Amino acid sequence: MELKTQPFVKWAGGKRQLLEKLEARMPESYGKYYEPFIGGGALLLDVHPQKAVINDNNEQLLNAYRQIKENSEQVIQEVCILDEVPCDKERYYEQRDKYNKKIAANQLDAECAALMIWINKHCFNGLYRVNSKGAFNVPYNNKKTGLSIDIDNIRNIAEYLKKGDIEIRQGDFEEACADVKKGDFVYFDSPYVPISETANFTDYTKDGFSLDDHKRLAVLFKKLADAGAFIMLSNHNVPLVHELYSGYNIEEVDVRRAINSDASKRSGKEVIITNY
Ligand SMILES: C[S@@+](CC[C@H](N)C(=O)[O-])C[C@H]1O[C@@H](n2cnc3c(N)ncnc32)[C@H](O)[C@@H]1O
Structure with missing residues (x-):
């Protein structure tokens, strides 16, 4: 019987609202599943890939x-x-x-x-x-x-993590992707590019993720795409993201957010980007 699991923590940027749209855009088959910014793990815990590498730089998580x-x-x-x-x-x-x-x-x-x-x-x-x-x-x-x-849910997550070939890493996203191979699938859900500061490309840092980190991620996206992996990435629908990923498939999607304390920011547009 297929196990039912969902995130065990409420996490900023959690992807439960976007699940259907993300799953509809995943490749039909792939080698290993990589999620270098796992957070609450909404996609992983819905899809249950049999071989996966999960990573985040939050040691306690x-x-x-x-x-x-x-x-x-x-x-x-x-x-x-x-x-x-x-x-x-x-x-x-x-x-x-x-x-x-x-x-x-x-x-x-x-x-x-x-x-x-x-x-x-x-x-x-x-x-x-x-x-x-x-x-x-x-x-x-x-x-x-x-x-x-x-x-x-905790027991089912434990069973899934134990039964599958699920490797848990902890560190920077770039290192976590060092062994991605042709045919593997990588889902990047980094901290968001802020909606407001994007008009001028100043040195903003949100959630410890700087403009340079966003650029580093775009370089890695291209490197892995060129190596023949399937890459999917989600972020806010803002000019910087369009600029960093121009040339790839960028789809705009509506999303409702529950975690923002400011009710006016609880809905908006995001993008799902793929190289395939
Ligand atoms: C938007 S959240 C991921 C949300 C997740 N997809 C979910 O469904 O809950 C981004 C995650 O990136 C992690 N993070 C921030 N900087 C990182 C870095 N340099 N390398 C790896 N993970 C990082 C944060 O700790 C956070 O958990």
Whole structure:
């Protein structure tokens, strides 16, 4: 029976709204599946490729994927323990401090993954942001929420990650693509090019992703496309993106966004770019 899985975290730029459109544009068959900016993994967890490389530069997020793969029952148990006490402001900040102590001590274990997942459900808009010292600093969302995990979903994700040939990497997107071969499929969902700043190409950086990173990504797209891989990329529908990927197929699509705190920015146009 086909497993049903979905993201275990709410993630900025999550692709659940675009899933159908992305899947309709994937090649019918391909070698290995690569997702170098995995985030919440909406596409991976819907498509379930049998051979995949997933990557992100967020160490804590990748620890959560690894712990779910190797230690799912312990992660579930730890989240359930956290959920036993209803969350309020005091409890949120107490657990956030505990999480930051684990980050500082580099304790990448099941408890750390459970804290990361629990905090994602209780922090403002599911954001992930750290200060210059690497401490997580997103405030409480002031909401009473129910359970922080769907236990069956976590078990199904664990089964999928274990059964398939799914390699979990952690680092920069370029390095994660070093072994992409002809016939492989790569889906790039980098942090967005900001909608506003694109009129002048100044030195903006959003979510730690600079203009130079966007240019580096476009160079990598071309290199992998020239090597015969199938490449799909999504981003905002802004002039910079059209300029960086001119010559490839650029399709404009409508999307509804839930994570933006500004309601007026919750819908807009994005593009899906392919080389095939
Ligand atoms: C738009 S999100 C991906 C969303 C994902 N497709 C989903 O469905 O949730 C972009 C991701 O890129 C990661 N990231 C930012 N800079 C990176 C870099 N240089 N290399 C690899 N990952 C990076 C962020 O941590 C974030 O998870």
